[in-house]
Amino acid sequence: MLYLGIAAVSVGGLSVLPFLLGDYGTGLLVGLAGYVTLATAWAMFSGPTRYISLATVAFFGVGAYTVAVLNEVLPYPLVLLCAAGIGATMALLVGLSTLRLAGIYFVIFSFGLAELVRQLITWFEVNVTGTLGRYIFLDLGAREIYWQLLALGVCTIGLAAWIRRSRLGLALRVIGDDETVAAHSGINLARSKLVLFVASATIITLVGAIQAPRWVYVEPSIVFNPTVSFLTVIMALLGGATRLWGPLCGAVPLFLLFEWLSARFPDHFSILLGLLFMAVVYALPNGVLAAIEGLRKPKRNGASKEATA
């Protein structure tokens, strides 16, 4: 009950923020809410299974493109529903064909997937529809987009919390530790991984769909930018991908840092991103939250060792 109270007050506070911050601040909030949701959804699957997916932008881009294609044809809620349906179907097909792969092959495949989808859409637009770019005419301001992302983010964290306590959450942790033991304990490996992969990818697709109106003009090279995939991974890893609040703790400071870096050093942004990626993986393999706990623990261990020595 206490937690629900705190959650309600926080969400209430977060939703009035756009009124206090200006246009620039609201723009930042859109990005923040988007990346917190992306990182949490990513970690929902990749945290426990340890399958590093670089396919984030494949789904994100498909979400954005669905809105670009359908925004003049269907009412907005139906457009979102279509985006979710397309993302889920794509995740189902991709999952069925790749989740049997060992981790390292999965990483490479997932990276290739984003490029493949981008090339397919480019080819289709150029050769079939004859229009590469598309316009999104939706009357949605930054504020409305932020509220939608906030709602999606809250649902995502809620879902992640629920999964952690569920049978499925336990199954995925076991799979992450030892697939052989998991299978011999009665866990259906393929199905457990698939369910989570589809849930995670559907949320990611929706983030792309909801953010799409921010662009007004959309073409494949804009919405399928691989940086989105890499940022999502670094954010989740920095905070700790196996913890509920880890991705959020990683996404908030990193998003603000990236905003500042890309404004300050636009030409060197990719290099800085790469360096940061390496630093995070090298220095904090289990994320900051684990590192903070680790800082506390050694003291106790040290004390007990002294006592026995």
Next chain:
Amino acid sequence: MSELLTTDALTKRFGGLTAVDGVSLTVRKGEVLGLLGPNGSGKTTLMNLISGALKPSEGRLLIAGSDLTGARPDRIAKAGVARTFQLVRILPSLTLRENVMVPAAFGPDRLWGAPLEARVTECLETVGLAARAGQAASELAYIDQKRLELARALAAGPRLLLLDEWLAGLNPTELHEGIGLIRRLEETGLTIIMVEHIMDAVRALCPRCAVMNSGKLIADGPTDAVLSDPHVVAAYLGEEDA
């Protein structure tokens, strides 16, 4: 007595090597079968075929009357087959309690909530690890990892328990305790197939023995008779432990 496990000419080839060669075996409910044979004779491969880790090249596998030839390991686990591994496999990032929860939650009984907790506590108590339930499994010493693995297999509530050299690598005191533990499981009526090299343990625990050599079953019957069979002595016992 009813037949719990039947293998019918079960065969497994790895390239040119036939690791298990036409093994037909029947185990009835409540039996404890010792599986012997020299190194590389195919004992672990046979256990892998029965538990679904490997798919047979030929032959059939029946568990409690249903044909599970070629079934995935999770289906076979749900049919009530639990196992330990020759090279002990614990789930290092989970606690002892969580390790033991897994087959109870996903196996034949699909427990959750209070019944799951009760099953976990009961199994940890059986192997003497209940006091350390909250500890991380990665912190355990070898013998305790073996105990944990057994507790995990028991948590499934198995009809058939496969033990692959579970007693190997224990010191004499631990071995004595281990034999006592398996004897108590036997007394509850559990059906067990145990691969074992330690003859004292086989004599103490297994009324019936089967012997493999080069993938083939060369003897199967009452332990005393099998251990004095000249073929068995020639193939196996003559080398080391007579």
